[in-house]
Amino acid sequence: MNENMDSSSENTQVDAGENAGASGEFSLPDQQSEVREQAEGKEPDMKKSWSRSKVMRVIVMPVFAVLTVVALVMAILNLTVLRPAQVVSASANTNSNYVVVDAGVANLVADNVAVTATIRETAAQRSAAVTGDENSANRMMCVAVGSTTDVDAWMRGQAVEYTTIRGLSSWTGLATGTVERSGRAVRNAVDMSESDLWSQSNCAERTATLRVVGAQANQKIVIYSPSGVASVRMNWTRQNMPNTSLPWFAWMVVFAVMSALSFTWLAGEDPFGSKRRQAKREALRASQAALRGDNEPIPGVDAPYVPYQKKSKSGITHRTRQGGFFSNLFGKNQEDRSGTANENEEEKSKPIVVDPSSVNLVASTGADTTDNAWSPSVINRPIAAQDTQTNSDSNTGSGLSGEELLEYLARLAIEDRGNAENSSNSQIMNSNTLDSDNSDLSKFMPGNDENSAEEE
Amino acid sequence: MNIRHTLIRLTAASAALVTAISIAACTPSPQAASDPDNSPVVTADQEQRIRKNILDTINEADSARDTNALSARMSGPALSVRESQLKIAQANNKLDSSATIPDSLSQSVVSTSKSWPRNLFAITTVTDQQQSQRLLVLNQDNATSNYKIWGLVRLFSGVQMPRFNVSTIGSAQGNATTSGLKVTPAQAVEQYADVLENGSSSKYAKDYADDAFRQQLITLTQSVQSAITQNEGTQTQKYTADTKNIKVLHTADGGVLAVAQITSVWTRTAGNNRKSLPASESEVALFGNAETTSTLEVTYINEVALYIPASGSDTQIRAVGAERQPISVVAR
Numbered sequence: 001m002n003e004n005m006d007s008s009s010e011n012t013q014v015d016a017g018e019n020a021g022a023s024g025e026f027s028l029p030d031q032q033s034e035v036r037e038q039a040e041g042k043e044p045d046m047k048k049s050w051s052r053s054k055v056m057r058v059i060v061m062p063v064f065a066v067l068t069v070v071a072l073v074m075a076i077l078n079l080t081v082l083r084p085a086q087v088v089s090a091s092a093n094t095n096s097n098y099v100v101v102d103a104g105v106a107n108l109v110a111d112n113v114a115v116t117a118t119i120r121e122t123a124a125q126r127s128a129a130v131t132g133d134e135n136s137a138n139r140m141m142c143v144a145v146g147s148t149t150d151v152d153a154w155m156r157g158q159a160v161e162y163t164t165i166r167g168l169s170s171w172t173g174l175a176t177g178t179v180e181r182s183g184r185a186v187r188n189a190v191d192m193s194e195s196d197l198w199s200q201s202n203c204a205e206r207t208a209t210l211r212v213v214g215a216q217a218n219q220k221i222v223i224y225s226p227s228g229v230a231s232v233r234m235n236w237t238r239q240n241m242p243n244t245s246l247p248w249f250a251w252m253v254v255f256a257v258m259s260a261l262s263f264t265w266l267a268g269e270d271p272f273g274s275k276r277r278q279a280k281r282e283a284l285r286a287s288q289a290a291l292r293g294d295n296e297p298i299p300g301v302d303a304p305y306v307p308y309q310k311k312s313k314s315g316i317t318h319r320t321r322q323g324g325f326f327s328n329l330f331g332k333n334q335e336d337r338s339g340t341a342n343e344n345e346e347e348k349s350k351p352i353v354v355d356p357s358s359v360n361l362v363a364s365t366g367a368d369t370t371d372n373a374w375s376p377s378v379i380n381r382p383i384a385a386q387d388t389q390t391n392s393d394s395n396t397g398s399g400l401s402g403e404e405l406l407e408y409l410a411r412l413a414i415e416d417r418g419n420a421e422n423s424s425n426s427q428i429m430n431s432n433t434l435d436s437d438n439s440d441l442s443k444f445m446p447g448n449d450e451n452s453a454e455e456e
Numbered sequence: 457m458n459i460r461h462t463l464i465r466l467t468a469a470s471a472a473l474v475t476a477i478s479i480a481a482c483t484p485s486p487q488a489a490s491d492p493d494n495s496p497v498v499t500a501d502q503e504q505r506i507r508k509n510i511l512d513t514i515n516e517a518d519s520a521r522d523t524n525a526l527s528a529r530m531s532g533p534a535l536s537v538r539e540s541q542l543k544i545a546q547a548n549n550k551l552d553s554s555a556t557i558p559d560s561l562s563q564s565v566v567s568t569s570k571s572w573p574r575n576l577f578a579i580t581t582v583t584d585q586q587q588s589q590r591l592l593v594l595n596q597d598n599a600t601s602n603y604k605i606w607g608l609v610r611l612f613s614g615v616q617m618p619r620f621n622v623s624t625i626g627s628a629q630g631n632a633t634t635s636g637l638k639v640t641p642a643q644a645v646e647q648y649a650d651v652l653e654n655g656s657s658s659k660y661a662k663d664y665a666d667d668a669f670r671q672q673l674i675t676l677t678q679s680v681q682s683a684i685t686q687n688e689g690t691q692t693q694k695y696t697a698d699t700k701n702i703k704v705l706h707t708a709d710g711g712v713l714a715v716a717q718i719t720s721v722w723t724r725t726a727g728n729n730r731k732s733l734p735a736s737e738s739e740v741a742l743f744g745n746a747e748t749t750s751t752l753e754v755t756y757i758n759e760v761a762l763y764i765p766a767s768g769s770d771t772q773i774r775a776v777g778a779e780r781q782p783i784s785v786v787a788r
Contacts, residue, residue, distance in 0.1 A: 104486030147491045149570050153599035168483040189600035196506045196602045199499050217489035258465075 056267035064259035068252055075248035084242050091233040092174035095120070098162035099223040099232055100155065100179075103148050105167055106215035109236035115143050116209040117223045120230035129206075136205055141225045142193045143210035144201035151220040154197055155179075157186040165232060174234065192224045496566040496626035497574055503564050503623065506594065506603050507578055511557060514538070514605070518555070521546050531595065532606035532701065533717040533759050537781040540742065540757075547741035554610065554779075556583045557590055565705050565713075568626035572598045575629055575703045577620075577713070579611070588613045591761055591777050593703050593715045606703060607715040609759045609777035612668045617776055618707040618763050630704030630712050637764045638663075641714040642699035644764050644773055649697040649718045652758070665774035669760065673780075680724065680735065688727030695720045695758070710766035713776070718758040723788070725751045734785055743785040751788040757781050 074082075088109045099117065106113050119141050121129070129139060146154070155162065161181040169175040193203040199219075202210045210221070223229050265271050498506065510529040517525035523539045530538055538555070545551040558580040565577035576594035583590075593607030611617070621627050632642040639647065647660040655661070655674060677693065684691050698717040706712050726732040732752035734740040739754055759779040765771040 102486060102488060104488030108484055108486055148488075149491045150497075150599060153572075157598070157600040167486045171483055186598065186600045190602050194602065195600075196498075196502070196509075196596065197599060199502050217487055218491045 053267040053269070056262045060266075061259050061262035064255045064262055068255040068259055071248050071252035071255055075245045075252060078245035078248055082244070084238075084244055086238050086241060088171060088236045088238070089233060090168055090170075090172050090174045091231060092165065092169075092176050093231050094163045094176065094229045096161060096163045096178075097224060097226065097228050098155070098158065098160055099165065099229045100151060100162055101165045101221035101223070101232075101234070102167070103220050104217050105165055105234075106145070106212055106219050106221055107217055108167060110238045111214050112212070112237045112239065113215055114209055114211045114235045114237070115221055115223070116207060116233045116235070117141050117143050117225070117229050118207045118231050119225045120228035121206075131205060138226045139205050140193065140203055141206060141208040141229070142201060142203040142223070143208045144192065144195070144198035144222050145210065145212055145215075145219050146198045146222065148218050148220055150197045151222055154192075154195070154222065156183050157189055159183045159185040163229070165234075174232065192222065198222075491570065494568045494626060494628070496568055496623060497570075498566055498576065500564070500623055503566065503576060503578070504561070506576070507561070507592070508559075510594070510603065510605055511559060514557065518542065518545075518551060529602070529604050530606075531604040533757050534593070534605045534608040536757050536783055537608065537759070537779060540738075540781050540783045544738050544741040547744070548737060552738075553583075553585060553587065556585070556587065557592070557608070558583050562589060563620065564623045565620045566623045566626045567629040567705060569629040572596060574603075575606075575705055576603065577705055579617070588777075591715070595703060607717075607759050607761075609715065609761050609779045611761075611777035612775070615667075615776045618711060618713060619709060620705070620713075621708055627708075628706040630706060630714075632699055632702045632704070634704055634712060636710070636767055637712060638767055638769065638773060639764065641702045641704050641712065641716070641762075641764060644714060644762050645697040645702060645716040645718065645760070646699055648760060648762060648773075648775065649695040652718065652720070653693060653695040663773055665772040667775040667778075669775055669778035669780075684724065684726070687730050689725050689730070689732070690727070691722065691724045693720055693722045707763070711769070712764050713761060714764060715759065715761045718760055720756045720758055722754045722756065723751060724754075732787070736782075738782050739785045742782055743787075746785075746787055749787040753786045753788050754782050755784045755786075757783050 101115065106115075119139055121139070129135065159181060162179055164177045164179055166175045166177050193201065195201075200210060200212060202208050212219070212221075223232060270276055513525065513529040517523070517538075521542050523542050526535055526538050526542070541552055541555045545555075560581040561578060562581050563579040565579075567575050569575075574596045576592075578592040578594065580590045580592065582588060587610070589611045591607070591609045591611055592605055593609075594603040595606035596603045630641065633640050637644075647658075648664060651658045651661050651664050652670060652673060655670070677691070680691055696719045698719070702714050702716040704712050704714045724732045724735070727750075730750060731748040732750055733748055734743045734752065734754075739752075743752075757780070760775050761777040762773060762775050764773050
């Protein structure tokens with residue numbers, strides 16, 4: 001639709017450009033109708049006043065401006081209030097003696113993680129507990145880290161049901177699962193607190209914390225208490241803080257640039273130079289027409305111009321398409337051009353049909369009454385048909401050169417030689433002038449007219 | 457420019473905005489990785505902690521002369537040797553200096569085996585009394601048990617040890633039937649036992665480099681022989697290799713260091729109706745107050761560490777360390 005708006009103003013683009021440049025006002029899609037209405041004293045139809053420039057400055061630019069402000073606010077918030085926390089803390093409640101943190105969880109958020117586990121006990125047990133009493137062994141909590149192979153082998157040797165921590169259910173919660181009991185427990189297994197399997201371990205009464213620096217993706221963490229594990233908390237300490245404000249700043253710049261462009265360049269009359277090039281073509285056509293004095297199409301000027309457009313394989317683009325389903329969308333590109341240009345375009349689009357039988361060969365040569373088909377003036381006839389008589393008599397609008405005529409005549413002679421032998425001499429007309437009826441080709445046979453007379 | 461393109465761009469920008477916000481709210485997913493192949497089974501800190509725990513247990517048992525406490529951190533021939541040493545120490549009220557295990561580490565050789573049993577070799581520094589380095593052979597039977605010292609040999613003074621990969625890289629673990637060597641570890645231990653028993657007349661003698669342990673045995677046998685000959689007595693030594701329980705770790709040059717137990721029985725028979733008596737303080741302590749006869753049978757545990765080169769090598773098989781301890785003295 002916009003293209004129609006642009007194309008419809010081609011004829012008056014100079015005026016429209018002057019108006020737009022002078023006052024910055026919008027240009028109307030139908031300048032002629034507005035001029036007519038103004039001449040009649042009527043107000044221009046406001047529904048027709050939404051040009052591209054107005055849309056850019058009234059709608060698009062404010063939208064980008066608002067987005068710019070929003071992006072700026074979000075960027076500032078991500079630097080202050082919404083800044084990512086250095087420590088990510090997530091926890092989960094469990095209900096088993098063993099808890100295993102799956103591989104890949106220890107270094108999920110950062111390489112430095114602290115795992116804190118607390119035993120399960122009632123309030124009465126907690127109040128009655130004394131450090132080092134006979135139940136202190138039951139209140140022991142151990143947290144250890146080992147390789148996947150070692151932890152899996154250890155758990156197989158325990159043959160108990162246990163809880164697994166599989167990741168984050170949210171930024172504050174741990175996702176858990178349950179592994180069923182399998183296998184048979186190994187006899188005389190060492191205590192977890194004394195096992196040599198763990199690369200790191202820490203055991204304490206009630207609550208134990210293990211800090212792992214440089215956690216690997218293949219490491220698992222085992223948590224155990226004879227009293228059961230009530231809760232597990234994992235605190236990841238980030239060393240490299242993610243910069244969440246940078247994308248917002250980037251968007252802010254983009255929106256700001258788009259806002260400025262929408263108000264200035266994109267709102268201009270001819271931001272991409274299409275009208276300037278069209279005007280240039282018109283001027284060149286006019287100058288060429290003045291020099292040549294005709295309205296012949298000028299190659300490269302009247303040919304359809306397709307800027308910035310990839311040529312299709314079929315050679316047809318939307319700017320050159322003359323027909324088809326969407327032809328109406330672009331038909332206005334042709335309607336506003338001059339009539340001569342349209343005619344030339346139409347002429348150029350139509351195929352050139354040559355009907356040898358309808359060609360007035362002699363008339364097209366410009367020969368006089370004394371010339372015949374073999375006269376030099378006929379043979380040396382120029383290619384371009386400049387005779388008005390030829391144009392009026394012929395429905396093709398084009399003539400044949402002398403050499404082409406000669407070849408044509410020779411061909412006819414060969415074809416009709418057989419008929420000429422059977423025909424009587426009385427059918428040969430002794431005339432130096434040819435009538436306009438060119439259907440009887442026998443008059444052009446060798447030996448006719450003067451030749452035949454000589455033979456006799 | 458047209459409105460449609462502008463609206464499309466606005467829509468795309470909004471979609472990107474919403475997407476960015478949505479992505480920012482998602483939690484990361486775990487990226488689990490399997491254990492890397494051929495990686496050491498323990499870290500350096502872990503090895504140090506293990507060795508410290510073992511030595512603490514042994515030292516406590518040594519101090520208390522408690523042989524029962526040794527089994528928590530010792531096994532195999534090392535346990536038998538240590539029990540004998542403690543028994544002798546109880547009788548003599550003095551622990552032999554050969555039982556000293558330095559705390560300091562010279563080199564550790566860590567296995568890369570993902571399965572069990574797993575071995576660790578630890579080469580200590582010289583003792584405070586400038587005795588030779590010790591080679592500790594640690595063994596873990598399964599995941600639910602701890603490492604124990606399975607073998608303990610004294611390295612020969614000035615011996616040329618084979619090179620191993622550093623502990624951060626680890627060494628491949630072998631067994632009694634490991635191939636790709638001049639002979640398998642089982643064959644090597646059996647052949648070496650024959651060399652110990654028959655000396656230079658052994659058909660395998662040329663394949664084994666001379667070493668201090670063989671020389672020491674030859675010297676001891678010759679000295680006892682001279683005494684027995686005067687008494688018209690006889691002596692025999694029978695060496696039997698344990699070809700199943702061999703601890704093997706690969707060296708950096710394609711060979712292996714194999715530590716094995718060779719049990720020997722030394723039978724001494726005194727002639728002329730004489731009584732055969734224990735020949736050393738250790739034998740006396742082990743024999744105790746038992747009644748002597750003309751024949752004395754002393755059982756020794758010999759621990760040997762053999763370097764076996766890769767097949768095709770011109771280097772001889774050589775012993776780099778050994779330990780010999782009587783564990784029983786019985787009158788027959």
